[in-house]
Amino acid sequence: MDRRKALQRMVTGSATLFMVPTALAACGNTKKKSADNSQLTVNLADAANAPLKQxxxxxxxxxxxxxxxxxxxxIALSSICTHKGCTVEYDKTNKDILCPCHQSEFAFDGSVLQGPAVKPLPKYKVTRNGDTLTIDRS
Ligand code: FES
Incomplete structure (x- = not known):
């Protein structure tokens, strides 16, 4: 390898080293923006949301x-069980929120009624405007 090629490789390598952290930082910013999507809008007129009408x-x-x-x-709460992360369900019989994995139960305010979970489910503010629900998860 001649001196010129060696110098070019060094410059290219250096540029790459400087660009990688910048690219990673940009990815981090993008992820942060999407993770910061704290508002959820639910259209009650959508067939998938028909259960919410009853x-x-x-x-x-x-x-x-x-x-x-x-x-x-x-009402709206996090659906992620605070025990080990399973998805909770509404239990019509007991009128509370049940985790099917290890049977933790939560009240409508998110508090734990029965373990093994010890932390409450985060509860979110819900506002309704006609058929549109806005859930503030911040
Ligand atoms: S993951 Fe919900 S009770 Fe264990």
């Missing part, structure tokens, strides 16, 4: 469980 109906979408309760109207 008391006792529920939908799980985008890591969120949305339940039409008799007492509290439509």
């Amino acid at each position: 008391q006792g109906g529920f939908v799980v979408t985008d890591n969120t469980i949305i339940i039409n309760t008799a007492a509290d109207g439509i």
